[in-house]
Amino acid sequence: MEETIAAVTTPPGEGAIAAIRISGPDAIAVGKKIFSGPVDTYLSHTAHYGKILGAGGESIDTVLLLVMRAPRSYTGEDCVEIFCHGGMLIKDQILKRIFAAGARAARPGEFSLRAFLNGKMDLAQAEAVQRVIAAKSEWALRAAGQQLEGALSKKIASFQKRLTDFAAIVEASVDFPEEGLEFATPEEMVQNLHALIGDMRHLQATFHEGKFLHEGLSLCLLGAPNVGKSSLMNALLGKERAIVTEIAGTTRDILEEDLRFADLHFKLIDTAGIRQTEERIEQEGIRRSRQMMQQADLILLILDASRSLTEEDRALMAQVPEEKTIFVWNKTDVASAPERITGAIEISAEKLWGLDALRRAIQDRLWKQGTFGKEEVLLTQLRHYEALTRAIGHCEVAVQTLQREASPEFTTSDLRAALGELGLIIGVDVTEDILSSIFSKFCLGK
Numbered sequence: 001m002e003e004t005i006a007a008v009t010t011p012p013g014e015g016a017i018a019a020i021r022i023s024g025p026d027a028i029a030v031g032k033k034i035f036s037g038p039v040d041t042y043l044s045h046t047a048h049y050g051k052i053l054g055a056g057g058e059s060i061d062t063v064l065l066l067v068m069r070a071p072r073s074y075t076g077e078d079c080v081e082i083f084c085h086g087g088m089l090i091k092d093q094i095l096k097r098i099f100a101a102g103a104r105a106a107r108p109g110e111f112s113l114r115a116f117l118n119g120k121m122d123l124a125q126a127e128a129v130q131r132v133i134a135a136k137s138e139w140a141l142r143a144a145g146q147q148l149e150g151a152l153s154k155k156i157a158s159f160q161k162r163l164t165d166f167a168a169i170v171e172a173s174v175d176f177p178e179e180g181l182e183f184a185t186p187e188e189m190v191q192n193l194h195a196l197i198g199d200m201r202h203l204q205a206t207f208h209e210g211k212f213l214h215e216g217l218s219l220c221l222l223g224a225p226n227v228g229k230s231s232l233m234n235a236l237l238g239k240e241r242a243i244v245t246e247i248a249g250t251t252r253d254i255l256e257e258d259l260r261f262a263d264l265h266f267k268l269i270d271t272a273g274i275r276q277t278e279e280r281i282e283q284e285g286i287r288r289s290r291q292m293m294q295q296a297d298l299i300l301l302i303l304d305a306s307r308s309l310t311e312e313d314r315a316l317m318a319q320v321p322e323e324k325t326i327f328v329w330n331k332t333d334v335a336s337a338p339e340r341i342t343g344a345i346e347i348s349a350e351k352l353w354g355l356d357a358l359r360r361a362i363q364d365r366l367w368k369q370g371t372f373g374k375e376e377v378l379l380t381q382l383r384h385y386e387a388l389t390r391a392i393g394h395c396e397v398a399v400q401t402l403q404r405e406a407s408p409e410f411t412t413s414d415l416r417a418a419l420g421e422l423g424l425i426i427g428v429d430v431t432e433d434i435l436s437s438i439f440s441k442f443c444l445g446k
């Protein structure tokens, strides 16, 4: 028998109204013990005005109480929700009454875990709940909302169906080898499987954008000393975050700030200017700048238009990974260099010139890079990405076996392994450990 659990579902602190959820087989009985009205007689999905009573029958608060009977509730269990005044003391006292009446405190994510276990949603949908709550941009919210509504689950289910059908053909041709050719030739099978792998890869490739939506994309300001990296950081943020001086080598450490524009969410990173130096602190800063060059999702390589390109500039231009770099020509307000770099965005961090063009260039780069911004199902969770990657691996082994042996029977175990991996995404045969690692990251009360 499941225990009955309860928690405040609204944020901590004071507010006008707070909500408390009680869920489990005794939810109605618990509600009846603490409420002024006959909770056990209330119809499902009805709201009732009354009082929460203390142990001695005194009134603790005037509330609205909502009854939702199983299975028509978030968790799929009997649920009672209490909307009380949002004072800390009131919430505490009501919770104490609820615990005294037979419920225990819900753990983080426990309501959603029960919703999953009771079949109200699959695992990918349950994971989306927290993403919807945590979404920091409209795009992130849209992707999480799609996942919550089951778009990803449907896609995974369609892969599963194709694999199952395929495995059935393979098994039939193993069981009835003489008629095997009637089901499918090995060439046809390879072709089918290739098509499926292609579609799975397509979904796999959306992970970069999906991850970006959730975590924010790292946007790194890189360049030689004194070119205006920190000035640009401040200009983009609209505040004096980083120290700016005319001394080369001002920034020593990595600075990181949240940046939002055009419904997108970035981690903007300022770095130490890269040059040869004997100074130990600066050397360490430069080492970190170089590390960022590798790790960042997108690089703005800043060049100084008030002087000619130096050896250092040219070396950096050659070193940065081209596919993720945008050249930025700064200090165009005092431009003296006759050179121009094709494709570079011309700005002045000091005069705030060209910032819109720079933002547009960043957006364009993202759009060009992938499926981002299109109406597609995105893979946003590492757990899903890893399972899908393993599934693809198993399918590829199956293709190789088919091609080598020209006999399908060796492929069935690989196909089954691939099916197993896909199942993990939507929550078939997942272990307790996986579940607890997923749901423990949820907010308390969700």
Ligand SMILES: Nc1nc2c(ncn2[C@@H]2O[C@H](COP(=O)(O)OP(=O)(O)OP(=O)(O)O)[C@@H](O)[C@H]2O)c(=O)[nH]1
Binding pocket: 223, 224, 225, 226, 227, 228, 229, 230, 231, 232, 243, 244, 245, 246, 247, 248, 249, 250, 251, 252, 271, 272, 273, 274, 330, 331, 332, 333, 334, 347, 348, 349, 350, 351
């Ligand atoms: N005229 C002009 N000066 C600028 C512009 N941007 C930055 N500067 C000046 O250039 C100098 C260096 O700017 P910073 O932003 O500190 O440069 P940085 O690249 O962060 O330098 P390090 O941290 O030392 O690597 C400062 O004196 C800024 O005022 C610009 O657009 N126009």
Ligand SMILES: [Mg+2]
Binding pocket: 229, 230, 231, 242, 243, 250, 251, 270, 271, 272, 273
């Ligand atoms: Mg700096």
